[in-house]
Each structure stands twice: as C-alpha cells, then as structure tokens.
Amino acid sequence: xxxxxxxxxxxxxxxxxxxxxxxxxxxxxxxxxxxxxxxxxxxxxxxxxxxxxxxxxxxxxxxxxxxxxxxxxxxxxxxxxxxxxxxxxxxxxxxxxxxxxxxxxxxxxxxxxxxxxxxxxxxxxxxxxxxxxxxxxxxxxxxxxxxxxxxxxxxxxxxxxxxxxxxxxxxxxxxxxxxxxxxxxxxxxxxxxxxxxxxxxxxxxxxxxxxxxxxxxxxxxxxxxxxxxxxxxxxxxxxxxxxxxxxxxxxxxxxxxxxxxxxxxxxxxxxxxxxxxxxxxxxxxxxxxxxxxxxxxxxxxxxxxxxxxxxxxxxxxxxxxxxxxxxxxxxxxxxxxxxxxxxxxxxxxxxxxxxxxxxxxxxxxxxxxxxxxxxxxxxxxxxxxxxxxxxxxxxxx
Amino acid sequence: xxxxxxxxxxxxxxxxxxxxxxxxxxxxxxxxxxxxxxxxxxxxxxxxxxxxxxxxxxxxxxxxxxxxxxxxxxxxxxxxxxxxxxxxxxxxxxxxxxxxxxxxxxxxxxxxxxxxxxxxxxxxxxxxxxxxxxxxxxxxxxxxxxxxxxxxxxxxxxxxxxxxxxxxxxxxxxxxxxxxxxxxxxxxxxxxxxxxxxxxxxxxxxxxxxxxxxxxxxxxxxxxxxxxxxxxxxxxxxxxxxxxxxxxxxxxxxxxxxxxxxxxxxxxxxxxxxxxxxxxxxxxxxxxxxxxxxxxxxxxxxxxxxxxxxxxxxxxxxxxxxxxxxxxxxxxxxxxxxxxxxxxxxxxxxxxxxxxxxxxxxxxxxxxxxxxxxxxxxxxxxxxxxxxxxxxxxxxx
Numbered sequence: 001x002x003x004x005x006x007x008x009x010x011x012x013x014x015x016x017x018x019x020x021x022x023x024x025x026x027x028x029x030x031x032x033x034x035x036x037x038x039x040x041x042x043x044x045x046x047x048x049x050x051x052x053x054x055x056x057x058x059x060x061x062x063x064x065x066x067x068x069x070x071x072x073x074x075x076x077x078x079x080x081x082x083x084x085x086x087x088x089x090x091x092x093x094x095x096x097x098x099x100x101x102x103x104x105x106x107x108x109x110x111x112x113x114x115x116x117x118x119x120x121x122x123x124x125x126x127x128x129x130x131x132x133x134x135x136x137x138x139x140x141x142x143x144x145x146x147x148x149x150x151x152x153x154x155x156x157x158x159x160x161x162x163x164x165x166x167x168x169x170x171x172x173x174x175x176x177x178x179x180x181x182x183x184x185x186x187x188x189x190x191x192x193x194x195x196x197x198x199x200x201x202x203x204x205x206x207x208x209x210x211x212x213x214x215x216x217x218x219x220x221x222x223x224x225x226x227x228x229x230x231x232x233x234x235x236x237x238x239x240x241x242x243x244x245x246x247x248x249x250x251x252x253x254x255x256x257x258x259x260x261x262x263x264x265x266x267x268x269x270x271x272x273x274x275x276x277x278x279x280x281x282x283x284x285x286x287x288x289x290x291x292x293x294x295x296x297x298x299x300x301x302x303x304x305x306x307x308x309x310x311x312x313x314x315x316x317x318x319x320x321x322x323x324x325x326x327x328x329x330x331x332x333x334x335x336x337x338x339x340x341x342x343x344x345x346x347x348x349x350x351x352x353x354x355x356x357x358x359x360x361x362x363x364x365x366x367x368x369x370x371x372x373x374x375x376x377x378x379x380x381x382x383x384x385x386x387x388x389x390x391x392x393x394x395x396x397x
Numbered sequence: 398x399x400x401x402x403x404x405x406x407x408x409x410x411x412x413x414x415x416x417x418x419x420x421x422x423x424x425x426x427x428x429x430x431x432x433x434x435x436x437x438x439x440x441x442x443x444x445x446x447x448x449x450x451x452x453x454x455x456x457x458x459x460x461x462x463x464x465x466x467x468x469x470x471x472x473x474x475x476x477x478x479x480x481x482x483x484x485x486x487x488x489x490x491x492x493x494x495x496x497x498x499x500x501x502x503x504x505x506x507x508x509x510x511x512x513x514x515x516x517x518x519x520x521x522x523x524x525x526x527x528x529x530x531x532x533x534x535x536x537x538x539x540x541x542x543x544x545x546x547x548x549x550x551x552x553x554x555x556x557x558x559x560x561x562x563x564x565x566x567x568x569x570x571x572x573x574x575x576x577x578x579x580x581x582x583x584x585x586x587x588x589x590x591x592x593x594x595x596x597x598x599x600x601x602x603x604x605x606x607x608x609x610x611x612x613x614x615x616x617x618x619x620x621x622x623x624x625x626x627x628x629x630x631x632x633x634x635x636x637x638x639x640x641x642x643x644x645x646x647x648x649x650x651x652x653x654x655x656x657x658x659x660x661x662x663x664x665x666x667x668x669x670x671x672x673x674x675x676x677x678x679x680x681x682x683x684x685x686x687x688x689x690x691x692x693x694x695x696x697x698x699x700x701x702x703x704x705x706x707x708x709x710x711x712x713x714x715x716x717x718x719x720x721x722x723x724x725x726x727x728x729x730x731x732x733x734x735x736x737x738x739x740x741x742x743x744x745x746x747x748x749x750x751x752x753x754x755x756x757x758x759x760x761x762x763x764x765x766x767x768x769x770x771x772x773x774x775x776x777x778x779x780x781x782x783x784x785x786x787x788x789x790x791x792x793x794x
Contacts, residue, residue, distance in 0.1 A: 005446040005664055008657055010439050012431040020432050020650060028429055031654065034409040035417050035602050037732045042407050049402040069604070070467040070629065073649035077629045105628045199650055205432050207466070207604060207652030229626045231502045232467065232474045250737065252470035253417060253596055255604030255655065257428065260405055267402055335434045340647070 013329070014356075016365055017337035018149045018310060019177065020199035020206050021353035023261075027204050030264035035256045046259060047242055053266035057179060057274060058194060058212045060186035064235060066242045067262055068209040069255050072176045072197030075209025077105055078233035079172055079195040080143065082213070083220050086110035089139040091132045091169070093124040097150035097341045098174055102143045109229055114139070120342050121151045121312065122302045126159040133167040140220075141170045147178035150340050152301035152312035152349065154182055161190040170217055176200060179210065180269050181281040181309040181353055192217040198258070201281070201309055203354035204265035207258040211235075265354075277354075281308040283396040284357040287389040288350065291366040294388030295373070295380045300347045309357075312339075312347040316378060321345055324372045332368035362389050410726070411753075413762055414734035415546045415707060416574065417596035417603050418750035420658075424601050427661035432653045443656060444639055450663035454576060454671060455591060455609045457583035461632060463639045464659055465606040466652050469573045469594030472606025474502055475630035476569055476592040477540065479610070480617050483507035486536040488529045488566070490521040494547035494738045495571055499540045506626055511536070517739050518548045518709065519699045523556040530564040537617075538567045544575035547737050549698035549709035549746065551579055558587040567614055573597060576607065577666050578678045578706040578750055589614040595655070598678070598706050600751030601662035604655040608632075662751075674751075678705040680793040681754040684786040685747065688763040691785030692770070692777045697744045706754075709736075709744040713775060718742055721769045729765035759786050 015022050036042055055065045068075045080102060084090055088111040092103040095118035103113040116132045118124050124144060133139055142164045146155050157173065164171045170192040178184050181201030186194055192214040199206035213221070213235060221228070221236055228234040232252065240249040269277055285308035289299055292313050300312035315321040321338060325348070328334045337349035352361065366385035373380055412419050433439055452462045465472045477499060481487055485508040489500040492515035500510040513529045515521050521541060530536055539561045543552050554570065561568045567589040575581050578598030583591055589611040596603035610618070610632060618625070618633055625631040629649065637646040666674060682705035686696055689710050697709035712718040718735060722745070725731045734746035749758065763782035770777055 004667075005450060005660070008427050008430050008660055010430050010433050010443070010657075011437070013433060013437065015432070015434055017434050017436065020434060020653060023432050023654075030405050031428055032425055033405050033407050035412070035420050035596070036407050036410060037412055037414050037417060037734075039414065039734065040408070040410065040726075040732065046405075046407070053402060070471060071649045071652060074467060074471075074629050077627065101628075108624055108626055108628050197650070199432070205652065205654040206650040207655055227505055229505055230474065231498075231505050232471050252468045253594070253603040255468060255602065255652070256417060257602040257658075258604055258652065258655070260407075261654075263402070263405055270401075329437075335437065337434075337436065 011333070014334045014361065014364070016351050016356060016361060017335045018349045018351055019353060021203055021351055021356045023205055024203040024265065024268055024355045026268060027261045027264045030260045031257045033260050038250065038253055044248065046263065050259060050263050050266065051242065053270050054210055057266065057269060058186045059184065059188065060212050062186065062212045062214055064218055064239055065212040066238060068211050068233060069252060070209055071206050072195070072209050074233065075195035075197060075211050076102065076174060077230060078209065078211055078235065079193045080105045081109060081230045081233055082228050082235045083141060083170060083172065083193060083217055084109040084111045085224055085226060088112070088141065089114060089136050091116055091129065091136065091139050091142045093129070093142070093144040095122060095124055095151065095153065096120050096145060096148035098145045098148060100341070102174065121153065121300050123153055123155050123305045126163055129160050130163045133163065133169065139167065139169050141172055143172040145174040146184065147175065147182060147307045147309060149177045149310050149349070150343060152307045152310050154178065154305055154307040156305070157189050157191065165190055170220060177307065177309050180274070180277060182307065183278055186212055198262055198265065201354040202265040202269065204261040205258070207255060208262050281352065281357045283393065284352050284359065284362050285311060286396060287359070287362050287392040288352060290392035291362065291385040291389035295370060295385040309351060309353045311350045313350060314347055315345065319373065319376050319378055321348065324376065327372040327375060328368055331372070334365060334368055359393055408730070411731045411758065411761070413748050413753060413758060414732045415746045415748055416750065418600055418748055418753045420602055421600040421662065421665055421752045423665060424658045424661045427657045428654045430657050435647065435650055441645065443660065447656060447660050447663065448639065450667055451607055454663065454666060455583045456581065456585065457609050459583065459609045459611055461615055461636055462609040463635060464656070465608050465630060466649060467606055468603050469592065469606050471630065472592035472594060472608050473499065473571060474627060475606065475608055475632065476590045477502045478506060478627050478630055479625050479632045480538060480567060480569065480590060480614055481506040481508045482621055482623060485509070485538065486511060486533050488513055488526065488533065488536050488539045490526070490539070490541040492519060492521055492548065492550065493517050493542060493545035495542045495545060499571065518550060518697050520550055520552050520702045523560055526557050527560045530560065530566065536564065536566050538569055540569040542571040543581065544572065544579060544704045544706060546574045546707050546746070547740065549704045549707050551575065551702055551704040553702070554586050554588065562587055567617060574704065574706050577671070577674060579704065580675055583609055595659055595662065598751040599662040599666065601658040602655070604652060605659050678749065678754050680790065681749050681756065681759050682708060683793060684756070684759045684789040685749060687789035688759065688782040688786035692763070692767060692782040706748060706750045708747045710747060711744055712742065716770065716773050716775055718745065721773065724769040724772060725765050728769070731762060731765055756790055
C-alpha cells in the first residue's frame, strides 16, 4: 500500500553547516536509557545533574540556569518574553539574521525595538550601543548575538556590558553557536539573560535550549506588571519545576531523552575541559581560515572578530554556489550552509562545532572544496588549502 | 572531583502512570539514526513521511497537520494562541486539571475565558455548552479535553461539536491522552483544532506535540488582527516550514531525533491498525476495571465515559496512598500516578497506553496492587483481581 512510509533511512552526513552538527556517539548511547516519569525520585537527580554542569559551561552562579523544552528558537523566545513587557524600549543589535529575529519577538510582546545596525559581517561597536542608550533613556534591555551563525561574527561583550549596566539596562545574549565552543563568561561579563542550543558546540541533537538568568533579570521578571506572554516558557513557573532542592511543581512533561542527551553532552565537555575545548575550536577554525585563504578564497567576517565555530567564506565571482554545495553533499557527503538573509548567494557557512572540530574534518572539507571549485573552473594550486591548514595546525602547537 | 555527575543510570520502570509511558523498542532504534540538517533533501521527505500518517491517526484531511517542536503543553499553547486574540470570549470546559490550564493560557492572550464546569470525574453535558454559547453570543471558541488525564474521563464530542458549530464557534480539543488509543475523528466530528503528545498512546518519548487545524481554523488565523503572541508556535510561519510540496522557509532547527521517534511511532500504529489498537486499549482497560472492582476498589470516573488509556481508582478509606505508590515503585518497579488538583490524595491514576496496554501489565499491576493493599491491612480475596481481569479479557474475545 502506498501509505507505508517504510523504514527510516537517512544518510549519515558530515554536518559542517550552521548546525545541527554531528552528535557525539556517547550522546546517542545516553538517549537509549529508559524514559522515566517526572514523578520518579531519579528525575530530580537528573535535573540537578543537568543544572550543575550547565552553570559551569555558562560560567555562572545563577540559580536560574535551566534548559527549555524546545529548540534554540524556543530559548530565544523564553529569553525575550520573560523580561520584556508591552511598551518597553528594547535595543536590538541588528547585524545578522538572528538580531532581526529578536526584534520580531520583542514586537510580539508589544515592545518597541530600537535597532542598532551594523553591516552583516561586522561587529556592533560599543559606542553605537552607548548612543542608542543615550537616545532612549529608560531602555530596559539590550539584546545582542554573541556568535552570529548568519555572518560568522563573534561579538565582544565586555565593554558593551559595562555601558548597558551604566544605563541600568539588562544585557541579553544569544549564545546558541558560542556556548561550549567560544569564551563566554556570564558572571564576569555581566550577562543578564543568555540562551543557547544543544545542536551546535554541545554536539547533542537539537531539541533543548540552555537558558540562564541573573538575579537582576529574575527581579525584573518578579516585578512584571503583566504575566509572561508565554505560559510554556514562563520562568517564574519553570523555576519551581527546576528549583534546586525546593518543592517541585509539575509544569510539563519534560523531553526525557533530550535531557539524557544534554546531560551526557555536558559531561563530555567537562571531561575535555571547557578551556581545552575552546582552544580546540579556535585551533581548527584557524586552520580552516588559513586553508581557504591559501586557496584564494576570502573570509567574509571582520578580521579579529571571527567566530571559530562558524566560518563564512565569500563565494568567488563566477561560481554557482548552490551547485558547489550540491557537489559537496552528493560527491563528498559533506553538508555546508549557504548564506541567508542579505548574504544569500554570497557566502558559504562552514561549521566546526564541538565533536566536529577536528583536523580530519578541516582537511577533508578543504580537499572537497578544492575538488568542487576545480569542477567549476576555479583555479586552485593543488593541495594549497590542506597544506596551509596543516601548517596552521602545527604552528598552533 | 565532586563535580563529576557520573554515568547516567536511570531505572527501567514499568510506567503505568499518567505518562510518559514506556517507549516502544523500535522507536529507540529509530532515534539512533544520524541527525541530518534541515537543508538536507531527505529532511523534506521526513516531514512528508510524518504528516501523512499523522493525518491518518487524526482521521483528517487537514493540510495543516504537523508536530510542534515541544511537549504536549507547547502543543496546547500552540492550539490556543493561534486562534485566540485579546478580547475574545473563549468557553473553556473545566472538569479537570487540563481544562484549567487552557483557561490560564487563554488569559495570557488577554481573552476572557468563560468556564463551563463539571465535577472532576464527570463529563461536560452538551446542554451546558449550549447554555454557555447562548449566554455569550459571539464566543469564538469552545475548548475541551477529550481524554482527561487528571480524572480518567473520555469526553463525548459529537453532540457538542454540532452545538458549537451551530453557534459559529470553533471547537478546540486536547487529545493528548486519547490520540492513537481512543476513537477520535477530527473531520467526522468537526474538530477545528486538536493537539496531542508523543509520550502517551504513541509510545514515543515526550518532546513533540501533534497538532491539526481545520481550514476554518486556519481562516481564523489568517484574519487575525494582531500577530500570534508566540513567534515560535505561529502556525502561519510553521505552515511554510511544513507545507507539503511548497517552498519551505527556515523557521527553527527541528528536534530531529524526536521527529525520527514520532515517524517510527506512527508507523507502528498504522502497522497494528488504528482500529485494532483502539480495541486493544479498551479490552485491557476493561480487564483492569473488572480487576480493581473485584478487589473491592471503586473506579472514580463516571460509568460509560471512562478513558481506556487512563483509569482513576479511588483510594479506599484508611489507606495511605503515597505509601502504596512507593511500594509499587520500590517493590514492583511499577509507576502509577497520584491524584492532582482537587483529586490529590483521593485517586490513583493508572495508565495503559500504547505499547503498555497488554495483559501482562494489567495482571502484574493487579498483583502488585493486591500485595501493597494487603500490606496496609486492606482485605482482598487472594487473586480476585487477576481472576476477574482474565475473565474480562476472555469475554472480550
């Protein structure tokens, strides 16, 4: 019968795009653990076991450090909806796809987003934020993306945080692509609200969203005039659910296997060591950058502010970028991303996230890229990319 | 170091509570399939493969039949938020825990819920709905729970649907505990919005929420005056993401392994046959009911309207219900639920859902229950429960 959808048979790809990245084999194994009920005594242990390493990864003491039962986008919605109310002025830094999304979400809360703009591929300068705060006294929040998956920018946050707090505003940071792959210090840097995802540098499947709120942010939540617009994502209820040691109140049935996956992914990060992992991400990203430049390609993101976990490479003149990506997928079994938003057709997006940030992946990709570029008549000195990458890898030792 | 959380080691329980239920082994296997990107050509096939059987299970032709990337509660929020706007009058049937939750969500949309109440353990009568609609002309929506996990009631919907549509309102149904375990006919019964979950009669882990909207409901969405309050759950964007055959627009990174789980769970239901599966649920529930009554216990839910997938049993006088549940868990490795809301301490909640609706589970539970009741001095004729259950099972053949 034509209604039979047959056995699931998906290809095993090397996922070097904007995410999801490949899942660590140990994470798969953890997901095989039997589902337990949320009433089970072991469930409370599971929540604790997840919260403690999450705090370590965020480098925070925030009591309110949890994982939202949804994907990174749900995490973003949770971050914004909990602190934003109708009529609030919210400064949204807009230099990529996800800044725009935060502005859209702020509008759904009937807040007024004020955009601070920069070119897609350049950072937001602290002075721009200061100017916006001066022009909008009483602004409640500044929202900014730490690792912009659409542009390959790693946004410096310390100076901006200082400015934001000098104006008594909160700092909200999207760390979907940076957590566990780039330096991120919630407490030292004074980040008030921070969200992430499981499917990037954590090397777990997509499906949960780490989230942390500072005591200051929780105070803003406590003082809200109207309830959070989302019932599902309301942290004042979620805190009772996750609340360490206190009486837990049923809120929703958690995605148990995703919790198992997250727990194991966090454990793997701590075993490697967060610092070591961040260095590993940078080392392999630098090798990739050296390789693509040696091939005569250009990196898109502003020098000095490149995101190790996601690299944007400019599509050279005369190259059909979709054909090239199709070649990578079909001939080499490698997925990379194309540009989105204003960068559509202009860049490729190459992820080296978590488990995937390895020498063999860098070299394998450079080889495949060289092959597919050559197929379209682009002149590359044979092996120039991989040679430069090896040189960079060695120099970093 | 005390920071090491150690290997994940959760117990393998028989989950006969209100959900999650035990996951089918084939579903676990499907979750081991490699994660692919949402840009992968195979991903579109995966969405199609999920939508078609979902429509079969809902018994609907609705184009807008998808799974929300969150748990059943996210599905409920999606169902309500998409059709409700500020100022709307929404009639919410309140005869259990989840009716109350729907009212809370409607309030977060600044709508005015009008409650139609019945005792927890009795159905809502069609005349009550009719009266409420007459008293509130222009009411937009009637929201009702099909299978109430808190009370064990299976709510008849056909007559209520006729009344709702005669008043030009929409009918919204929570089918979290009934989909794939009880008769549910979206198109025949004229249900406009229906949500469910993966962790009950589908025997997949919690984490996604099947959702279907009729063309009439989608028209209401299209005519909204203000955008849906949730960006994450906005079906006007999700339709472009899932939209069969049409150009798909990136919205969020789907929880890929959960999609694999859902796909396999749906396939298992269709292999068994939806009708056969529904009969199996009823047959084993009836055996359970016969068994508990033979043991001198009382069923809580109104006769003739008992929910096969979730049975409520009254706690007899003199029995400490928490001690009994602890005994079931610790001595027999069986989880059952206690009462919630106004039924706290008054009932046990016993689920026989999907994969778990089998004779050995019914008999094993009745034996364990007898043992634990005896431990508290409750007089049960030895083997009376299991004998009655076997009789019922045989009679049903």
